[in-house]
Amino acid sequence: MSSIYGNQLRISIFGESHGEAIGTVVDGFPAGVAVDFDFIRAQMARRRPSGGAFSTKRHETDDFRILSGIRDGRTTGAPICAVMENGDTHSQDYDNLTDMPRPSHADYPAMVRYKGANDPRGGGHFSARLTAPLVFAGSLCRSFLRTRGIELIAHIASIADVADEVFDLCRIGGGEAERIAQNELPVLSAEAGERMLALIRAARSAGDTLGGVVECAVTGMKPGCGSPMFGSVESALSSLLFSIPAVKGVEFGSGFGIAALRGSEANDPYYSENDQIKTRFNHNGGILGGITTGMPIVFRAAFKPISSIAQPQRTLNLKSGNEETLVVRGRHDICVVPRAVPVVENAAAIAVCDLLLEEYGYEGLANV
Numbered sequence: 556m557s558s559i560y561g562n563q564l565r566i567s568i569f570g571e572s573h574g575e576a577i578g579t580v581v582d583g584f585p586a587g588v589a590v591d592f593d594f595i596r597a598q599m600a601r602r603r604p605s606g607g608a609f610s611t612k613r614h615e616t617d618d619f620r621i622l623s624g625i626r627d628g629r630t631t632g633a634p635i636c637a638v639m640e641n642g643d644t645h646s647q648d649y650d651n652l653t654d655m656p657r658p659s660h661a662d663y664p665a666m667v668r669y670k671g672a673n674d675p676r677g678g679g680h681f682s683a684r685l686t687a688p689l690v691f692a693g694s695l696c697r698s699f700l701r702t703r704g705i706e707l708i709a710h711i712a713s714i715a716d717v718a719d720e721v722f723d724l725c726r727i728g729g730g731e732a733e734r735i736a737q738n739e740l741p742v743l744s745a746e747a748g749e750r751m752l753a754l755i756r757a758a759r760s761a762g763d764t765l766g767g768v769v770e771c772a773v774t775g776m777k778p779g780c781g782s783p784m785f786g787s788v789e790s791a792l793s794s795l796l797f798s799i800p801a802v803k804g805v806e807f808g809s810g811f812g813i814a815a816l817r818g819s820e821a822n823d824p825y826y827s828e829n830d831q832i833k834t835r836f837n838h839n840g841g842i843l844g845g846i847t848t849g850m851p852i853v854f855r856a857a858f859k860p861i862s863s864i865a866q867p868q869r870t871l872n873l874k875s876g877n878e879e880t881l882v883v884r885g886r887h888d889i890c891v892v893p894r895a896v897p898v899v900e901n902a903a904a905i906a907v908c909d910l911l912l913e914e915y916g917y918e919g920l921a922n923v
C-alpha cells in the first residue's frame with residue numbers, strides 16, 4: 556500500500572477500522588517545537604463521530620497516545636508516533652460483504668488488489684476511520700503553521716443542492732471562523748445550515764445519503780512558494796485531498812467555472828496595497844505556475860454521497876455469479892461533509908507544511 560506522504564515531512568498512516576488501533580508516524584518534523592495539544596484535541600473532536608443527525612452512531616473517543624517524538628510537550632526531532640485505539644467495532648456487520656461487495660465502496664477492488672487478504676471489516680484500511688490519524692498529523696503541522704501566521708479555514712460550500720455563501724476569494728480572514736463557529740453546521744449562513752440539516756434528516760428517514768462540497772482557504776502564505784510541473788502547490792494539495800475517502804473532485808480558485816469565462820474576465824490584475832502586491836480578483840486561487848502568488852489559496856473538494864445506504868440494493872454475488880439483493884449493515888454516516896470540514900483543513904495543512912519546509916527549511920521558516 557502507499558500510505559506514506561511527503562518530501563521533507565513523511566507522514567505514514569496505519570491501521571484498520573476494526574483492528575486494534577489506528578495511528579500515524581510523522582517523520583521529519585522540526586525539533587524543539589512546543590506542541591499545542593489543546594488545539595490538536597479540538598481538531599480531533601470536530602472530526603469524531605458525534606452520533607448526531609448526519610453522523611455514524613459508532614462511538615469512538617479518538618483519544619490519542621503519543622508513543623514517541625514528543626517529550627515534555629516539545630518535539631524531539633525523532634519520528635512522532637500517535638495511536639488511537641478502536642473500541643466500538645461490530646465486525647459481524649461485515650460478514651456478508653466477502654461474497655457481496657457493496658456498490659461504490661472499496662470492497663471489490665480491494666479484494667482483487669490484495670487477493671482477498673485485505674481486512675474488509677468496517678472498510679478496513681479504506682475506512683474514513685483513518686482520517687482520525689490524518690487529522691492528528693495535520694493539526695500538529697497546523698499548530699506549527701499558526702505560529703508562522705498561516706491559517707486554514709473551511710466551511711460546507713454545499714450539501715446536495717443547498718449552497719452556503721461563498722468565500723470572498725480576495726479577502727479571507729476577517730471573522731469567517733467566528734461566524735462558522737456560531738452555527739450548528741460549519742457554514743457561513745445559519746439559514747443555509749438549517750436547510751442542510753432538514754435535507755439530512757429527510758435523507759436519513761429515506762435510508763439515503765447525501766454528498767456535498769467543502770471550500771477551504773489558506774491565508775498568510777507568502778508569494779513564491781512551490782514549483783512548476785510535478786512540484787506545484789495544486790499537485791501537493793490535491794494529492795492529500797484525494798487521499799480523503801469519498802473525495803471525487805478538487806478545484807482551485809474559480810475552478811471548473813473559469814472555463815466558461817473570457818480571458819478579459821478571468822485575469823487577476825495586479826495592484827499594490829501597503830507595500831504588498833495583490834490581485835484585484837483571485838480566479839486562480841492564489842497559485843500561478845504551481846507557485847503561490849501571496850493571495851489566499853482557495854480550493855474546493857467534492858464529496859460523494861457515501862455508498863453504504865440503508866436501502867436494499869442490487870450487487871453481484873461473487874460466489875454464485877448471480878445478481879442479488881444486498882442489505883448493508885454497519886453504522887454509517889448520512890452525510891460526511893460536516894465531518895469532512897476539519898479533515899480537509901488539517902490534511903491540507905500537511906501539504907502546506909511540507910512545501911514550506913522544502914522551500915525554507917526549519918531555520919528559514921523562523922523568518923517567514
Ligand SMILES: Cc1cc2nc3c(=O)[nH]c(=O)nc-3n(C[C@H](O)[C@H](O)[C@H](O)COP(=O)(O)O)c2cc1C
Nearest residue numbers: 660661681682683800801802861863887888891894
Ligand atoms: C468523514 C468521512 C466519513 C465517512 N463515513 C463513511 C461511512 O460511515 N460509511 C461508508 O460506507 N463510507 C464512509 N465514508 C466514505 C468511504 O470511506 C469511502 O467511500 C470508501 O473508502 C471508498 O473510497 P472512495 O469513495 O474514495 O472511492 C466516509 C468518508 C469520510 C471522509
Ligand SMILES: C=C(O[C@@H]1CC(C(=O)O)=C[C@@H](OP(=O)(O)O)[C@H]1O)C(=O)O
Nearest residue numbers: 604611613677678682683684885886887
Ligand atoms: C468510525 C468511523 O467511521 C466509520 C467509517 C466507515 C467507512 O466505511 O468509511 C464505516 C463505518 O464503520 P462501522 O460500520 O464500523 O461503524 C463508520 O462508522 C470514523 O470515522 O471514525
